[in-house]
Amino acid sequence: MGVYNLLVIFLLVSGLFFFFAGAVGILRFPDFYSRLHPAGKLDTMGLFTSMMAMALWVVHEWTLGAILTALKILLIVAFVFITSPTATHAIVDAGVRAGLLPWAKDSREDPT
Amino acid sequence: MHDVFLYASVFLCGVMALSLYRAVFGPTVLDRLIGVNAIGSKTTALLILIGLIYDRVDMFVDIALAYATLNFIAVLAASRYFQKRKGLYDEMGDK
Amino acid sequence: MTVNDAPANQSRNRIPKAQPPSTKPKRSPVPYILTFVVCMLTWLVLSGKFDLFHLSLGVVSCAIVSFASGDMLFATKNPKRLPGQWLRFATYVPWLLYQIFRANMHVMRLVFHPRMMDLINPQMIKFNSRLTSEMARFVYANSITLTPGTITVYVSLYGGYTVHAIDDASAEGLPGEMEARVAAIFRE
Secondary structure, eight states: OTHHHHHHHHHHHHHHHHHHHHHHHHHHSSSHHHHHHIIIIIHHHHHHHHHHHHHHHHTTSOOHHHHHHHHHHHHHHHHHHHHHHHHHHHHHHHHHHHTOOOOOGGGOOOOO | OHHHHHHHHHHHHHHHHHHHHHHHHOSSHHHHHHHHHHHHHHHHHHHHHHHHHTTOHHHHHHHHHHHHHHHHHHHHHHHHHHTTOOOHHHHHSOO | OOTTHHHHHHHHHHHHHHSOGGGOOOOOSHHHHHHHHHHHHHHHHHHOOOSHHHHHHHHHHHHHHHHHHHHHHTOOSOGGGHHHHHHHHHHHHHHHHHHHHHHHHHHHHHHHOTTHHHHOOOEEEEEEOOOOSHHHHHHHHHHHHHSTTEEEEEEOTTSEEEEEESSHHHHTTOSHHHHHHHHHHTTO
């Protein structure tokens, strides 16, 4: 209790905040390419921090099963850190090949 | 602590609803794909939160791992499929 | 011998022909053993059962996997350099995490900024990298994509990178320090 729980709650809330920022960024940014920035990476960071919180919470009882579960959570984090840039790159590659032009500042006519 | 995880998962569902807007109303197909990908990565965290609420993390962590893999493969397959499809500009509506 | 062997033999013969003859791999056993160890560790974590039956199942399936695809995970011509590379990569990861965190804060400030439309300036930038090996280019491209504000759009065969940057501050940081650090990992 005490400091340990506070640390877990702090990490979890910051992860949720990263997720929230990613969702707001997807809604607010003007075009496809710039929407990829919050989608691909604020989500990865949010997953990282919230998974760290959950892994910390799982190992608060120090048994073999709990340690294995925490290791699995870390495995998910490592997997996401490898696959998230690949998925982002696949989507942006699809956009380039389909011929989507990036939105540039000088050619805008007030998209809101 | 169970209440904390419960409120966190409810908040996460709200965030997923925000991303759902982009997945439903996105101007192009690829915008929808971004929304679906964002929802999928949040679901991975949500599954482990559900496991923590029900005290069955050892089971739900495997489901989360499988879901992360499936999400990655689904995004790869969908983006490979839609890159061959022309006419994205017609869907944007403003030419 | 049988009919099934013929396509396999053909494809196996075709692969070395595509490469220049000087870089023909010598089939060192080290990458296979390392792949086996990595597979076995993953098996242990995922299964969580340590009796003889499950361990023997793991050994058999990891042996099959490492025999079939052992030269993919640790693709290098010179296995003696592997431990140094992985040690230097392990020291690179904390720095990368710090960069990811800092740049996440930057993008988050952009997201919540009321005048976001004036701050961002999406642009495509192109530059040439001096990295030569495939693995170094792969690590560098993924690092660029992981640090927010920049996404690798395309990497050409000769090391030309096309990067989409969200604003001017993200764009001018390239290639910069990250390329030097990746080059230091792979000693190029």
